[in-house]
Amino acid sequence: MIQKHCGKSSVRFENRPRVLSSAAVGGKKEAEGPLSEAFDHLNVDTKFGKDSWEQAEREMQRLALETAEQKGAVGHGDLDALFAGDLLNQCISSSFTVRDTGIPFLGLYGACSTMAEALLLAACAVDGGYAAYAAAMTSSHFATAERQYRFPLNYGGQRTPTSQWTVTGAGCMILQSGGDAPFIRSATVGAVCDYGITDANNMGAAMAPAAYHTLRQHFDDLGLAPSDYDLIVTGDLGTLGRQIVLDFFERDGVKLGSRYNDCGCMIFDAKKQDVHAGGSGCGCSATVLCGHLMREMKRGKLKNLLFCATGALLSPTSTQQGESIPGICHAVSFGTERR
Amino acid sequence: MIQKHCGKSSVRFENRPRVLSSAAVGGKKEAEGPLSEAFDHLNVDTKFGKDSWEQAEREMQRLALETAEQKGAVGHGDLDALFAGDLLNQCISSSFTVRDTGIPFLGLYGACSTMAEALLLAACAVDGGYAAYAAAMTSSHFATAERQYRFPLNYGGQRTPTSQWTVTGAGCMILQSGGDAPFIRSATVGAVCDYGITDANNMGAAMAPAAYHTLRQHFDDLGLAPSDYDLIVTGDLGTLGRQIVLDFFERDGVKLGSRYNDCGCMIFDAKKQDVHAGGSGCGCSATVLCGHLMREMKRGKLKNLLFCATGALLSPTSTQQGESIPGICHAVSFGTERR
Numbered sequence: 169m170i171q172k173h174c175g176k177s178s179v180r181f182e183n184r185p186r187v188l189s190s191a192a193v194g195g196k197k198e199a200e201g202p203l204s205e206a207f208d209h210l211n212v213d214t215k216f217g218k219d220s221w222e223q224a225e226r227e228m229q230r231l232a233l234e235t236a237e238q239k240g241a242v243g244h245g246d247l248d249a250l251f252a253g254d255l256l257n258q259c260i261s262s263s264f265t266v267r268d269t270g271i272p273f274l275g276l277y278g279a280c281s282t283m284a285e286a287l288l289l290a291a292c293a294v295d296g297g298y299a300a301y302a303a304a305m306t307s308s309h310f311a312t313a314e315r316q317y318r319f320p321l322n323y324g325g326q327r328t329p330t331s332q333w334t335v336t337g338a339g340c341m342i343l344q345s346g347g348d349a350p351f352i353r354s355a356t357v358g359a360v361c362d363y364g365i366t367d368a369n370n371m372g373a374a375m376a377p378a379a380y381h382t383l384r385q386h387f388d389d390l391g392l393a394p395s396d397y398d399l400i401v402t403g404d405l406g407t408l409g410r411q412i413v414l415d416f417f418e419r420d421g422v423k424l425g426s427r428y429n430d431c432g433c434m435i436f437d438a439k440k441q442d443v444h445a446g447g448s449g450c451g452c453s454a455t456v457l458c459g460h461l462m463r464e465m466k467r468g469k470l471k472n473l474l475f476c477a478t479g480a481l482l483s484p485t486s487t488q489q490g491e492s493i494p495g496i497c498h499a500v501s502f503g504t505e506r507r
Numbered sequence: 508m509i510q511k512h513c514g515k516s517s518v519r520f521e522n523r524p525r526v527l528s529s530a531a532v533g534g535k536k537e538a539e540g541p542l543s544e545a546f547d548h549l550n551v552d553t554k555f556g557k558d559s560w561e562q563a564e565r566e567m568q569r570l571a572l573e574t575a576e577q578k579g580a581v582g583h584g585d586l587d588a589l590f591a592g593d594l595l596n597q598c599i600s601s602s603f604t605v606r607d608t609g610i611p612f613l614g615l616y617g618a619c620s621t622m623a624e625a626l627l628l629a630a631c632a633v634d635g636g637y638a639a640y641a642a643a644m645t646s647s648h649f650a651t652a653e654r655q656y657r658f659p660l661n662y663g664g665q666r667t668p669t670s671q672w673t674v675t676g677a678g679c680m681i682l683q684s685g686g687d688a689p690f691i692r693s694a695t696v697g698a699v700c701d702y703g704i705t706d707a708n709n710m711g712a713a714m715a716p717a718a719y720h721t722l723r724q725h726f727d728d729l730g731l732a733p734s735d736y737d738l739i740v741t742g743d744l745g746t747l748g749r750q751i752v753l754d755f756f757e758r759d760g761v762k763l764g765s766r767y768n769d770c771g772c773m774i775f776d777a778k779k780q781d782v783h784a785g786g787s788g789c790g791c792s793a794t795v796l797c798g799h800l801m802r803e804m805k806r807g808k809l810k811n812l813l814f815c816a817t818g819a820l821l822s823p824t825s826t827q828q829g830e831s832i833p834g835i836c837h838a839v840s841f842g843t844e845r846r
Contacts, residue, residue, distance in 0.1 A: 172635070172636045172637050173587055173636065173637055173638055173639060176611075177587065177588075177611035179637045220828060222824065222825070222828060223828075248512055248516065248696075249516075249696060253616055255597075256822065256824070257596040257597070257822045257823070257824060258594075258596070258616065258618065258820065258821065258822035258825075259616045259820075260820070260821075260822045260824065260825045260830075263699050263820035263833055263835070264820075264825065264830065264833060266698070266699050267699040267700070267701045267820075267833040268699070268700075268701060269698070269699075270698050271698055272515075272516035272696035272697065272698055273696070273697065273698055273699050273835065274615075274617070274624060274628065274696060275615060275616040275617050275624070275820070275835075276613075276614060276615055276616060277592055277597065277598045277614040277615060277616040278613075278614050279597065285613060285614070289613065289628065292631060292632065292635060292637050293631065295635070296511070296631060296634070296635030296636075296637070297511045297512065297635075298511050298512055298518045298631050298635070299512060300512060316824075357587075357588055357611035357612070357613060358611065358612065359605070359608070359609050359610055359611055359612055360602050360605050360606040360607070360608075360612050361606070361607075362606045362607060481597065481598075481599070481602035481603075481614070482597065482599075483595065483596045483597035483599045484596070485561060485595070485596060485599065485655075486561070486597075486599045486603065489559060489561060491599075491603065494602055494603060494606040496602070496612065496614075
């Protein structure tokens with residue numbers, strides 16, 4: 169047996185699972201944002217023609233899954249495993265989307281880190297020979313998240329300066345063993361990290377330490393440096409959380425500079441779109457990856473990408489009970505070369 | 508690369524990941540049940556000395572994890588991956604338990620199927636060389652589950668005849684590559700199955716079709732029959748759900764008989780303990796497996812065990828929106844021989 173485990177918590181994929189296809193679906197605000205052209209489907213109706221926002225979120229996942237399948241010329245029956253999760257209680261967006269598709273399903277909960285968690289597990293499944301095709305999927309919806317985590321929308325609660333705007337979107341990526349670039353080369357599994365942040369409207373600060381630790385672990389475990397990547401993106405830290413990651417690295421004498429960005433800062437135009445500290449939600453990093461970033465890789469503009477989705481593992485109950493907010497971050501490395 | 512994928516949705520573990528150790532923790536009702544002797548820790552205080560039931564549930568997971576580690580002579584730092592989830596919104600029992608342990612963490616949501624899902628992913632990680640040690644863990648607590656899914660306990664709502672009693676318990680199992688029996692030999696990933704059951708007090712009926720389909724798939728994919736197992740256990744179908752599985756197989760001309768049982772029927776004495784249709788919750792199948800069943804395997808009383816944890820993927824929101832209850836079931840095969 170080949171030991172593919174590297175360092176404390178990273179894995180190297182010897183068989184280079186490849187990205188067969190990906191799809192990104194978004195709503196109205198995403199259609200107005202700077203990355204709109206990279207989405208496969210955009211709908212200004214945030215109910216996506218359905219009766220409830222919860223049904224709309226499932227409809228986005230269905231569209232993302234079926235579009236990724238079409239682009240990869242595969243069907244439900246070809247998928248050996250689908251790893252998916254979302255923000256709603258009991259992850260109902262994912263499980264209701266896949267019911268009666270017959271796809272072998274493994275439900276995840278990683279909050280907004282779900283896309284990276286799903287991808288690293290799908291990559292292990294394909295690389296290890298446990299699946300010929302494996303898919304990773306997630307979603308979020310501004311209206312379902314607001315009513316579950318914060319207030320009913322019609323209450324009109326005022327948003328704090330550090331609050332972020334939950335992306336209405338779904339992303340799906342299908343991995344396959346063998347074929348052309350882009351490949352998934354390695355991944356780092358994060359640990360749960362809690363720096364004592366208790367402000368449920370400041371997710372960026374709660375998640376930034378986890379992002380920093382996972383990035384450091386990734387570089388240490390695999391003998392890499394930030395300069396080995398054209399672009400390092402975190403999930404949805406927003407403007408404040410992004411600055412904290414830059415500061416952490418600066419203390420270590422490492423200047424990440426423009427090599428580092430955050431999907432929450434990329435998906436919306438913070439000034440024009442009134443999103444305060446930026447975008448958030450599982451759909452934020454998932455749609456930026458499955459849409460914009462994959463397009464950049466296929467166009468050859470990006471050769472080495474480190475995708476680090478970040479999650480805040482709180483619940484309204486934990487907040488009401490006075491608990492602080494644990495964060496997590498998983499990293500997945502994409503490359504166009506087979507090195 | 509060896510193709511370890513079998514049939515539609517099963518995997519065979521060539522490198523035979525083994526069970527290094529396991530631990531089961533339970534509360535008052537579990538201490539009064541017929542399997543009490545197989546628990547590692549039992550506490551008649553259902554708050555486990557903590558201030559809230561939510562904290563008590565985490566305390567059970569902490570005890571289960573640390574006891575399994577002690578029994579296996581490993582520490583937090585040895586675990587390359589921990590797969591865990593629970594029933595609480597945003598899976599706070601699992602993520603809060605592992606914060607600041609530094610253990611690489613992969614959060615799951617599979618409702619009461621979590622122990623099987625965690626085990627099959629941990630087995631892939633160890634078998635594939637991605638982890639030297641991987642752990643699977645889950646929990647449930649009667650009081651946290653009742654207040655989240657049904658009514659506040661002090662409301663004193665009457666329970667229907669088909670309702671089940673959520674087990675207060677946590678189970679943890681650590682897998683390792685190489686060593687003595689018991690081994691994990693294969694696993695089958697379930698698909699989400701919805702037969703239109705809408706009664707949130709009849710989980711057994713909602714989950715039974717998923718159990719039947721996963722069992723059939725397991726036998727078909729791997730060329731096995733029920734007679735290849737000494738014991739087949741489902742997760743927490745209870746008396747009604749168990750009967751439905753027996754009926755489904757009977758229609759196929761297969762008599763499962765006493766070879767088949769359900770953890771929800773085993774953990775409590777239904778007549779004496781007033782639990783109506785039996786036990787349920789992630790902790791039900793997890794503690795029966797990590798306590799009683801592993802003891803039976805180590806004593807040589809069980810040689811071939813098929814563990815099929817079942818989950819009902821509903822949420823209070825989906826129920827309020829008039830949705831039916833999707834079910835899922837994953838199967839994990841244990842054996843004492845290296846065949």
